[in-house]
Amino acid sequence: MAVPLLQIALDNTSFSDAVRTTRLVYEEIDVIEVGTILCCAEGMSAVRNFKALYPDKIILADIKIADAGNILSRLAFDSGADWTTVICCADIATVKSALREARPRGCDVQIELTGAWTLEQAEQWREAGIKQVVYHRSRDAQAAGQAWGEKDLELIRRLADMGFEITLTGGLVPEDLPLFKGIPIKVFIAGRAIRDAEDPVAAAREFKRVIAQYWG
Amino acid sequence: MAVPLLQIALDNTSFSDAVRTTRLVYEEIDVIEVGTILCCAEGMSAVRNFKALYPDKIILADIKIADAGNILSRLAFDSGADWTTVICCADIATVKSALREARPRGCDVQIELTGAWTLEQAEQWREAGIKQVVYHRSRDAQAAGQAWGEKDLELIRRLADMGFEITLTGGLVPEDLPLFKGIPIKVFIAGRAIRDAEDPVAAAREFKRVIAQYWG
Numbered sequence: 001m002a003v004p005l006l007q008i009a010l011d012n013t014s015f016s017d018a019v020r021t022t023r024l025v026y027e028e029i030d031v032i033e034v035g036t037i038l039c040c041a042e043g044m045s046a047v048r049n050f051k052a053l054y055p056d057k058i059i060l061a062d063i064k065i066a067d068a069g070n071i072l073s074r075l076a077f078d079s080g081a082d083w084t085t086v087i088c089c090a091d092i093a094t095v096k097s098a099l100r101e102a103r104p105r106g107c108d109v110q111i112e113l114t115g116a117w118t119l120e121q122a123e124q125w126r127e128a129g130i131k132q133v134v135y136h137r138s139r140d141a142q143a144a145g146q147a148w149g150e151k152d153l154e155l156i157r158r159l160a161d162m163g164f165e166i167t168l169t170g171g172l173v174p175e176d177l178p179l180f181k182g183i184p185i186k187v188f189i190a191g192r193a194i195r196d197a198e199d200p201v202a203a204a205r206e207f208k209r210v211i212a213q214y215w216g
Numbered sequence: 217m218a219v220p221l222l223q224i225a226l227d228n229t230s231f232s233d234a235v236r237t238t239r240l241v242y243e244e245i246d247v248i249e250v251g252t253i254l255c256c257a258e259g260m261s262a263v264r265n266f267k268a269l270y271p272d273k274i275i276l277a278d279i280k281i282a283d284a285g286n287i288l289s290r291l292a293f294d295s296g297a298d299w300t301t302v303i304c305c306a307d308i309a310t311v312k313s314a315l316r317e318a319r320p321r322g323c324d325v326q327i328e329l330t331g332a333w334t335l336e337q338a339e340q341w342r343e344a345g346i347k348q349v350v351y352h353r354s355r356d357a358q359a360a361g362q363a364w365g366e367k368d369l370e371l372i373r374r375l376a377d378m379g380f381e382i383t384l385t386g387g388l389v390p391e392d393l394p395l396f397k398g399i400p401i402k403v404f405i406a407g408r409a410i411r412d413a414e415d416p417v418a419a420a421r422e423f424k425r426v427i428a429q430y431w432g
Binding site: 039044045068075089090094114116121 | 227
């Protein structure tokens with residue numbers, strides 16, 4: 001089982017605010033996520049700037065494409081993104097048009113499982129050639145008090161059995177990680193747990209330590 | 217039955233490109249939509265600039281919020297948007313958190329019906345206090361050759377019967393409008409039909425003429 005990657009989610013509302021975190025932790029992390037909030041606030045200049053700053057990192061533009069898959073994915077990839085996201089409720093035509101832009105560039109498209117989706121849709125994504133899905137405990141669901149539960153684990157195992165590479169996100173802290181032991185997770189996302197830590201480098205290293213302990 | 221408004225969808229990839237259209241047609245239109253593509257390309261500066269240029273128009277930031285409803289809607293409203301959008305597959309907690317930001321500001325939140333959604337969700341939106349929905353023939357579905365059909369009309373009537381104010385979008389041309397006669401449409405969106413017209417002002421006026429003919 002491959003060792004999962006560590007991704008930092010930058011959901012800041014300005015590039016300057018986001019870069020204050022990455023300048024400290026970039027050596028510890030594998031994937032830099034230009035979050036939906038940051039893309040929305042700053043546009044693709046944030047993606048261009050992060051690729052320019054950290055050309056060796058995987059840059060993910062989390063734009064949650066719902067339509068116009070070709071135009072939006074091209075916008076992300078041409079700005080320097082290696083990966084981008086399509087929202088789970090998008091028409092399958094949108095998924096396919098984003099994949100068509102990704103492939104010749106050696107880039108990739110993830111399906112963002114935020115909100116309502118079905119295993120029938122997952123089957124369609126797989127048939128369309130999607131490899132990566134992002135399993136998401138929603139921020140608003142977290143705020144409403146929903147914890148990681150058996151239902152999450154069951155769905156995550158189901159998606160792994162279907163062959164998807166899984167990114168896990170949603171208020172993760174290092175203590176959550178052992179929950180997913182034995183499941184081939186591709187990426188763990190940390191956001192506020194690193195960004196808001198008193199010592200962000202130590203917080204990132206603690207994620208890496210727990211990942212190595214359970215998947216190394 | 218109120219006369220439907222006319223909205224221009226600006227799905228350009230730069231502000232300067234978008235403003236080339238609005239400088240010509242702003243007198244003919246009621247709602248300026250800073251489209252998802254433009255928001256993604258330029259960030260909220262596009263919203264700020266359009267509100268500064270056209271303070272008397274309704275400015276819509278079509279950011280299709282999927283999560284973090286409070287942060288993203290606040291970002292849009294604080295940038296000058298009067299309306300913003302939440303994607304149909306979002307958790308109901310996300311819908312509610314966006315509405316909570318909208319109300320004290322006299323702003324509004326639309327549910328963007330792009331991709332998969334159900335009438336059970338529509339019932340939840342209504343209970344949460346949502347008034348506006350955007351019925352969407354997807355761009356990629358259009359490209360795949362799907363025309364407006366009886367199924368669209370049935371769903372649109374159903375949503376109107378539930379009390380929703382409906383915005384219609386998806387490659388509309390003036391000849392499509394009579395299809396929706398007798399349904400209380402709040403807003404018709406025109407994008408490429410105006411932007412790409414040889415004479416955008418004449419194209420906008422033709423929309424207004426047909427709207428007045430069937431709903432005036």
